[in-house]
Amino acid sequence: MPALPVETRLDIADLYAEYAAALDDGDLEKWPDFFTEECVYQLIPRDNYDRGLPLAVIRCESRAMLRDRVVAVRDTTMYEPRYVRHYITGIRIVEASDDVIRVRANYMVLETLADAHTRILNAGRYLDEVVREDGGLRFREKLCVYDSVLVPNTIVYPI
Amino acid sequence: MPALPVETRLDIADLYAEYAAALDDGDLEKWPDFFTEECVYQLIPRDNYDRGLPLAVIRCESRAMLRDRVVAVRDTTMYEPRYVRHYITGIRIVEASDDVIRVRANYMVLETLADAHTRILNAGRYLDEVVREDGGLRFREKLCVYDSVLVPNTIVYPI
Amino acid sequence: MPALPVETRLDIADLYAEYAAALDDGDLEKWPDFFTEECVYQLIPRDNYDRGLPLAVIRCESRAMLRDRVVAVRDTTMYEPRYVRHYITGIRIVEASDDVIRVRANYMVLETLADAHTRILNAGRYLDEVVREDGGLRFREKLCVYDSVLVPNTIVYPI
Numbered sequence: 176m177p178a179l180p181v182e183t184r185l186d187i188a189d190l191y192a193e194y195a196a197a198l199d200d201g202d203l204e205k206w207p208d209f210f211t212e213e214c215v216y217q218l219i220p221r222d223n224y225d226r227g228l229p230l231a232v233i234r235c236e237s238r239a240m241l242r243d244r245v246v247a248v249r250d251t252t253m254y255e256p257r258y259v260r261h262y263i264t265g266i267r268i269v270e271a272s273d274d275v276i277r278v279r280a281n282y283m284v285l286e287t288l289a290d291a292h293t294r295i296l297n298a299g300r301y302l303d304e305v306v307r308e309d310g311g312l313r314f315r316e317k318l319c320v321y322d323s324v325l326v327p328n329t330i331v332y333p334i
Numbered sequence: 335m336p337a338l339p340v341e342t343r344l345d346i347a348d349l350y351a352e353y354a355a356a357l358d359d360g361d362l363e364k365w366p367d368f369f370t371e372e373c374v375y376q377l378i379p380r381d382n383y384d385r386g387l388p389l390a391v392i393r394c395e396s397r398a399m400l401r402d403r404v405v406a407v408r409d410t411t412m413y414e415p416r417y418v419r420h421y422i423t424g425i426r427i428v429e430a431s432d433d434v435i436r437v438r439a440n441y442m443v444l445e446t447l448a449d450a451h452t453r454i455l456n457a458g459r460y461l462d463e464v465v466r467e468d469g470g471l472r473f474r475e476k477l478c479v480y481d482s483v484l485v486p487n488t489i490v491y492p493i
Numbered sequence: 494m495p496a497l498p499v500e501t502r503l504d505i506a507d508l509y510a511e512y513a514a515a516l517d518d519g520d521l522e523k524w525p526d527f528f529t530e531e532c533v534y535q536l537i538p539r540d541n542y543d544r545g546l547p548l549a550v551i552r553c554e555s556r557a558m559l560r561d562r563v564v565a566v567r568d569t570t571m572y573e574p575r576y577v578r579h580y581i582t583g584i585r586i587v588e589a590s591d592d593v594i595r596v597r598a599n600y601m602v603l604e605t606l607a608d609a610h611t612r613i614l615n616a617g618r619y620l621d622e623v624v625r626e627d628g629g630l631r632f633r634e635k636l637c638v639y640d641s642v643l644v645p646n647t648i649v650y651p652i
């Protein structure tokens with residue numbers, strides 16, 4: 176792969192930092208804006224992904240569907256209030272063309288319920304496609320492939 | 335925000351890496367040197383911070399107070415020996431002027447007691463002000479806003 | 494230390510991201526290729542390391558020994574299938590000459606067993622020597638100094 180400009184590599188790191196910050200600050204309404212209008216967001220267990228099974232726990236195919244999802248999360252009163260926090264490491268560009276930058280990273284999401292200790296909610300890797308749009312970077316595709324088949328109910332929250 | 339020089343962005347990342355290394359290596363005496371003489375260091379629960387309540391678990395307002403704190407931690411024999419380890423991700427510069435660089439990051443501190451498994455001690459975000467001084471970077475303000483209201487006794491250690 | 498070129502600093506970050514990805518993807522056979530032919534890989538408890546005791550849990554002294562180790566891990570059927578995931582933060586270059594780049598970093602390895610929640614397997618710091626070889630970067634030495642004396646059986650897997 177031809178070496179990307181240093182600025183691009185740092186901009187990619189910034190994209191993930193801003194993505195995490197929006198979710199961790201509870202600014203759910205900002206979440207769809209990290210994606211292009213036509214996009215794919217999937218949360219899929221690693222066992223399924225590795226076997227080529229298409230079954231995802233969550234699959235959204237446009238920014239409009241992501242917006243619906245935000246409303247659903249906001250309206251889901253059945254689950255206790257909690258904080259989430261994203262730790263994204265090992266961000267690396269595996270392919271880059273004029274059209275798209277393919278990025279891989281490891282993520283870990285912690286959650287903290289009221290009166291409880293912080294614990295690991297979900298861990299896995301991102302398999303993403305990033306494009307330049309309106310002078311910024313957006314996800315055209317984000318696959319969240321997580322390691323544990325045990326999924327807490329609360330994983331309704333964006334990963 | 336105008337783009338910062340690449341070197342500055344990497345220097346900021348180095349600052350956090352060195353901060354973590356000093357604490358994780360047990361070099362507590364180095365900790366105050368990461369701050370300016372006049373400074374603010376606070377450890378504050380997220381619930382309080384979000385509601386605008388000023389109540390912090392720990393608040394130091396000068397490098398001298400940080401030094402006192404190091405002595406207090408060293409002399410606190412009531413708590414078992416343990417190792418801590420900082421994982422700082424999502425470091426991003428949210429504002430930069432000639433005077434100050436405002437930085438946000440997520441942190442997770444693990445602790446390991448003798449004969450015990452490693453566990454999560456504290457997780458949250460840093461809301462920091464960094465200034466250039468004596469050719470290096472120092473914290474003029476560091477707010478550690480943590481997610482869990484459950485605070486182990488052992489959080490006397492710098493976060 | 495003279496400032497290293499920005500590209501070198503980012504290449505070091507990429508090295509760790511690729512190292513983590515190879516292990517986390519289960520591409521164990523790629524692991525020895527991250528090392529030079531003559532190399533040292535050690536997994537050593539912090540208590541021993543800090544006291545200058547040479548006792549390591551695992552010690553390999555060449556790429557050939559690393560290859561043997563991969564075979565051993567593959568053939569060890571006594572342990573349950575699991576996923577591991579590496580989170581490497583605070584990567585910093587502490588020394589650089591024409592010959593070698595000395596790097597420190599914090600690492601955390603999570604593991605996920607089938608039908609279990611993700612948990613912390615091992616946490617500590619890397620004390621590494623990186624050299625340029627065949628146009629890429631390789632580890633001439635990697636010391637994994639971990640915080641907990643409690644070592645799960647499953648730590649046979651490369652850290």
